Amino acid sequence: MTDQLLRPTTAPATVVVDLAAIRHNVETLRAAAPGAQLMAVVKADGYGHGLVPSARAALAGGATWLGTAQQGEAVALRDAGITARLFTWLHVPGTDFEAALSRDIDLGVSTTWALDEIASAARLLERPARVHLKIDTGLARGGAFGADFDRLVADARRYEREGVVTVVGVWSHLVSSDVPDAPITAAQIVVFDEAVRTAEAAGCRLEVRHLANSAATLTAPRTHYDLVRPGIAAYGLTPLPSVASSDELGLVPAMTLTARLASVKQVPAGQGVSYGHAYRTTTETVLGLVPMGYADGIPRNASDVGPLAVAGVRRTIAGRVCMDQVVVDLGPGSTVSAGDEVVLFGADPAGPTAQDWADATDTISYEIVTRIGPRVPRVLVGEEALT
Numbered sequence: 001m002t003d004q005l006l007r008p009t010t011a012p013a014t015v016v017v018d019l020a021a022i023r024h025n026v027e028t029l030r031a032a033a034p035g036a037q038l039m040a041v042v043k044a045d046g047y048g049h050g051l052v053p054s055a056r057a058a059l060a061g062g063a064t065w066l067g068t069a070q071q072g073e074a075v076a077l078r079d080a081g082i083t084a085r086l087f088t089w090l091h092v093p094g095t096d097f098e099a100a101l102s103r104d105i106d107l108g109v110s111t112t113w114a115l116d117e118i119a120s121a122a123r124l125l126e127r128p129a130r131v132h133l134k135i136d137t138g139l140a141r142g143g144a145f146g147a148d149f150d151r152l153v154a155d156a157r158r159y160e161r162e163g164v165v166t167v168v169g170v171w172s173h174l175v176s177s178d179v180p181d182a183p184i185t186a187a188q189i190v191v192f193d194e195a196v197r198t199a200e201a202a203g204c205r206l207e208v209r210h211l212a213n214s215a216a217t218l219t220a221p222r223t224h225y226d227l228v229r230p231g232i233a234a235y236g237l238t239p240l241p242s243v244a245s246s247d248e249l250g251l252v253p254a255m256t257l258t259a260r261l262a263s264v265k266q267v268p269a270g271q272g273v274s275y276g277h278a279y280r281t282t283t284e285t286v287l288g289l290v291p292m293g294y295a296d297g298i299p300r301n302a303s304d305v306g307p308l309a310v311a312g313v314r315r316t317i318a319g320r321v322c323m324d325q326v327v328v329d330l331g332p333g334s335t336v337s338a339g340d341e342v343v344l345f346g347a348d349p350a351g352p353t354a355q356d357w358a359d360a361t362d363t364i365s366y367e368i369v370t371r372i373g374p375r376v377p378r379v380l381v382g383e384e385a386l387t
């Protein structure tokens, strides 16, 4: 998908982000939820792909909302000139809610303290805050649980009558969306529908009900309601790795991580490699030095298991992952040279993929793409997809 000629960098390692892939993935997700609007979740720097470029690509693909966990991320989107509806939900006491309200940002609300602080900010600004009340349908993370939700609705209605708040949404988040037909999903839908009835019976005029993340957008139409909130699938990674690959879902991974070999050298059989000599060569062989380490987001538990492709051949990290580098055993007689490209992961379904890294290191692809360090430059390709 990415062309070596498009990589105008001599950096030791590079992240290439394909904006056309993000646009395509959002179009694919929209087709999976034709009755709902789509909020692209771009939290955590667009899952490591870049906040503003990812947002623009998602909007080009038909997203009408953008979602972020932290308010600062939503503020950055608005200040970059993005005019779409923005939604943010993870607040701490003392947050400068005026910064969000003055930028016309919708706020998720799980607690009465947040509602009170938002109402105070709205009163000062003399403009009503648009809030989405979050019901805890079973995840026991964010959201108001049980009778706390009824209290939240009652308080929100009081603020609505005062004119400082408008309740535009009820929303929640799923426990096991990556397991299609999980019984907990059906149970969460029941609690969610009850919360919607509670809010409407209290007089809230809801514009959007939203529950689905990527996996539910692709597999659980009953969770689509008015708005779906996919994140990982917009970046082309499967949210259901035990069910279907990205390729099988029609998704194209947007991130390619490459490095350039810093050195290549001959060593004898029996040579211990990297800290602690956790790896030992079995024959005379050629070792390559890859200038990326745990400071760049290579998990240290990728030692001896992290997959790479060098000159099109699948290899595995030899020995321990260091802070700035890893070693790869290129095999006897390797003709690879210093400066040659190493692909850590990318869009090719043959791999390695970010999912292969997740499988090798016992995590999820979300963690692989969000943890690439700031030392690694991001190069954007496919920008024509934004116009």
Ligand SMILES: *Cc1c(COP(=O)(O)O)cnc(C)c1O
Residues within 6 Å of the ligand: 041, 043, 069, 173, 212, 213, 214, 215, 229, 230, 231, 232, 233, 239
């Ligand atoms: C991160 C997040 C999403 C997106 O989840 P994916 O699994 O990446 O699709 C949606 N909603 C909330 C509340 C989230 O925190």
